[in-house]
Amino acid sequence: MSADAGWCGQCYAPLGPSTASAEKEVAPATDAVRAAAGRGIEVQDGRTTWICPACETRNTIEADLCSACGTQFGRLFEEPEDRPQVDPQTAAVWSMVCPGLGHWRLGRKGDAIARFAMFGWAFGALLILLVSRFGKGGLGPTFPLFLLFLLASLTIYVLSASDAYRIAAGGVPIVGSRALLWGSVGFIVLSILIATFVTLPAARQ
Secondary structure, eight states: OOTTOSBOTTTOOBOSOOSHHHHHHHHHHHHHHHHHHHHHEEEETTEEEEEOTTTOOEEETTOSBOTTTOOBGGGGGSOOOOOOOOOHHHHHHHHHHSTTHHHHHTTOHHHHHHHHHHHHHHHHHHHHHHHHTTTTTSOGGGHHHHHHHHHHHHHHHHHHHHHHHHHHTTOOOSSOHHHHHHHHHHHHHHHHHHIIIIIHHHHHO
16 A cells, blocks of 8 residues: 555555544545545455446455546545436427436436437437438338348337436446447447348348
8 A cells, every 4th residue: 555545455555543533534524435435435255345336347356446437446436516406207208309308407417428329329320320311211221221221229218317317216227338339339330230231131122
């Protein structure tokens, strides 16, 4: 540990001289540690881990940065942000207007932007396919892509409204930040694979 450490990184015991003044100086740090332990530090089978506040990845206590997103361990000690209080039904209605608006109203701007982008891409691609095939006798070889973008749009729409309601009610969202990230990657990869191996070969015949 560093010479100016106020607490132990393994057992969270306060360090330094055991004087009244030193205890007063260490007390805020100790309170912060207890708060962090309640939010994201866990001990399982004798091993201490911390859960990233950004992507919910579990990391070893020795790690200074999250192995998935690079968030600093110190983020656990930050005071929680005062998020806007929104009625659950109101949050869900905003998400029904446009996926992500409910999260934006709840102060979760990162999740809101991610949902804006995913829904905009999926629904936008869906509209482009419909317009490009208009008057050409149906969707033809683009039907698999059409089905993928349709399902993606509906899934994002429904889950965004449901998650906004759950968050506003104090619950846990069905799709967290990490799941949303990996879902976006999987959606991109799947759309590329379908376009490459299904749609394009059928269009050339």
